[in-house]
Amino acid sequence: MIEVRNIYKSFENKDVLKNISKVFNEGETNLIIGRSGSGKTVLLKSIVGLHEVDQGQILYDGRDFTKMNPKLRKKLRQEMGMVFQGGALFDSLTVEENVRFPLDMFSEMSGVEKQKQVDFCLERVNIRDANKLYPSEISGGMQKRVAIARAIVLNPKYLFCDEPNSGLDPETSLVIDKLVRSITVDLKITTIINTHDMNSVMEIGDNILFISDGEMCWEGNRKEILHSTNQKLQEFVFANKQYQRIRDDKIKE
Amino acid sequence: MKSLEQVGKYFELLVRVFSKPERHSIYVRQVFNEIDNLGVNSVGIVTVISIFMGGIMTLQVAYNLQNPLLPIYLIGLGTRDTLILEFSSTILALIMAGKIGSNITSEIGSMKVTEQIDSLEIMGVNSASYLILPKIIAVVLMFPVLYIISVFFGLIGGLIVGPAVGAVTATDYLNGIQYLFNSYYVTYSLIKCLVFGFLISSISAFFGYTVEGGAFDVGTASTRAVVNTNIMILVWDLILTQLLF
Ligand SMILES: Nc1ncnc2c1ncn2[C@@H]1O[C@H](COP(=O)(O)OP(=O)(O)O)[C@@H](O)[C@H]1O
Ligand SMILES: [Mg+2]
Numbered sequence: 001m002i003e004v005r006n007i008y009k010s011f012e013n014k015d016v017l018k019n020i021s022k023v024f025n026e027g028e029t030n031l032i033i034g035r036s037g038s039g040k041t042v043l044l045k046s047i048v049g050l051h052e053v054d055q056g057q058i059l060y061d062g063r064d065f066t067k068m069n070p071k072l073r074k075k076l077r078q079e080m081g082m083v084f085q086g087g088a089l090f091d092s093l094t095v096e097e098n099v100r101f102p103l104d105m106f107s108e109m110s111g112v113e114k115q116k117q118v119d120f121c122l123e124r125v126n127i128r129d130a131n132k133l134y135p136s137e138i139s140g141g142m143q144k145r146v147a148i149a150r151a152i153v154l155n156p157k158y159l160f161c162d163e164p165n166s167g168l169d170p171e172t173s174l175v176i177d178k179l180v181r182s183i184t185v186d187l188k189i190t191t192i193i194n195t196h197d198m199n200s201v202m203e204i205g206d207n208i209l210f211i212s213d214g215e216m217c218w219e220g221n222r223k224e225i226l227h228s229t230n231q232k233l234q235e236f237v238f239a240n241k242q243y244q245r246i247r248d249d250k251i252k253e
Numbered sequence: 254m255k256s257l258e259q260v261g262k263y264f265e266l267l268v269r270v271f272s273k274p275e276r277h278s279i280y281v282r283q284v285f286n287e288i289d290n291l292g293v294n295s296v297g298i299v300t301v302i303s304i305f306m307g308g309i310m311t312l313q314v315a316y317n318l319q320n321p322l323l324p325i326y327l328i329g330l331g332t333r334d335t336l337i338l339e340f341s342s343t344i345l346a347l348i349m350a351g352k353i354g355s356n357i358t359s360e361i362g363s364m365k366v367t368e369q370i371d372s373l374e375i376m377g378v379n380s381a382s383y384l385i386l387p388k389i390i391a392v393v394l395m396f397p398v399l400y401i402i403s404v405f406f407g408l409i410g411g412l413i414v415g416p417a418v419g420a421v422t423a424t425d426y427l428n429g430i431q432y433l434f435n436s437y438y439v440t441y442s443l444i445k446c447l448v449f450g451f452l453i454s455s456i457s458a459f460f461g462y463t464v465e466g467g468a469f470d471v472g473t474a475s476t477r478a479v480v481n482t483n484i485m486i487l488v489w490d491l492i493l494t495q496l497l498f
Contacts, residue, residue, distance in 0.1 A: 045371070048375055050371050050374060050375065073377075074377040075377070077374075077375060077376060077377030078376070078377050080375060081375075082371075082372070082375045084368040084371060084372060085368065086367055086368060088367055088368040088369050088371065088372040089369075090364075090369055090372070091367075091369070101376075102376050104276070104279060105275055105276055105279065105376065105377075105378055106275075106376075106377065160375075
């Protein structure tokens with residue numbers, strides 16, 4: 001469980017996050033949604049400490065990350081996995097080396113054990129016969145899946161995904177969404193996903209935080225989202241008319 | 254004011270670069286990769302540039318000394334001392350700031366803008382140290398080697414070009430390059446090389462590591478890195494010459 005309490009973040013007098021508080025549960029896909037530029041990435045990076053918050057607390061199962069010294073943070077980081085918007089695979093390493101990298105850095109496993117874990121994770125994300133390829137040689141969807149494999153290779157307790165679907169076709173997006181969901185449920189980890197994709201919201205939105213201009217606007221789940229009366233949320237959700245129809249159909253029933 | 258802030262950030266980064274690494278074995282492997290990537294891959298260009306410059310210098314000295322009163326050995330000696338004192342250290346450093354430096358800035362800069370550096374940080378890896386330290390070590394170690402290669406091929410260049418165009422005979426040239434040899438010149442230049450190697454690798458890494466934005470900004474950063482490195486090389490050339498002579 002991750003709890004965020006009253007966090008604020010600004011850059012050079014531009015207030016990006018304003019008083020955000022939220023509990024993210026384990027075993028569920030927690031979504032942060034909002035339009036581009038609303039502050040999703042800044043929020044996610046603040047939670048993991050890539051940005052220093054100006055105010056507020058971030059609790060990882062009760063452990064206050066904002067008060068930790070660099071050494072403790074480093075230890076906690078080994079319990080985190082993160083998938084960045086562009087995948088962020090190391091382009092000088094092969095697929096397999098990318099996934100093995102965290103093991104080489106931090107685990108005491110033997111070479112054989114490492115290989116087993118790498119194979120297991122690549123299997124988990126359905127990557128086969130691509131072990132020796134470089135990131136530039138595989139498709140965007142595969143890159144994202146390899147990034148997920150790398151993020152889970154150290155068996156993290158916390159998984160963060162920044163727009164895992166950006167730049168992917170709807171079908172591949174669905175595959176990625178389902179993959180992240182099943183990993184979350186199977187391994188009982190706390191997963192936070194940034195997205196502006198309504199398809200993902202309807203597919204995997206167990207626990208949703210909607211932010212607009214860095215302020216929290218609405219919280220709920222995918223069943224509630226279509227029936228919210230929040231003005232800003234409605235604008236976001238029904239920007240795509242399809243969801244209006246889905247709602248209206250449901251109401252008629 | 255802005256540049257003072259930059260200097261502060263540069264030293265802040267250096268502190269992180271020189272803090273304790275995670276896994277020594279991985280760092281050692283990285284150092285060898287970088288020696289290959291930054292050092293060994295520069296041997297070709299250094300050789301070519303040095304042969305040409307050695308040849309050109311020999312001609313210049315020869316044409317400017319067409320006075321029968323001046324001893325002929327000055328041609329070889331002039332070429333040798335120019336190579337040893339300034340060309341193979343300072344001028345080569347300026348050239349290498351363009352080659353090695355922009356390579357370092359663009360590599361680290363692209364890793365920054367594609368969030369690969371964030372990836373390292375989130376894993377708990379000290380990205381500054383992991384990415385930059387092996388490059389600094391590799392360049393500092395390789396630069397003196399490149400210097401020696403440059404002096405050697407510069408002298409060969411003179412030996413090829415001088416006699417070929419009839420500016421000096423091979424015997425006179427070879428006598429010249431051995432005449433009044435002062436080994437302290439080499440020591441002085443090797444010290445400069447260590448400093449230049451550090452400047453090239455650390456300054457260009459700094460500009461890469463602090464890029465914000467996208468591919469365009471990586472390009473801008475590379476240019477700024479080369480310009481700033483060149484200025485610092487000349488400043489330190491002045492300082493070291495003052496200190497060491
Ligand atoms: N490093 C930064 N420095 C200054 N402003 C930033 C920085 N990162 C993000 N911002 C600003 O914060 C706002 C939110 O950005 P971001 O979190 O990336 O939005 P998104 O919801 O699309 O992920 C934007 O207006 C952006 O310009
Ligand atoms: Mg974003």
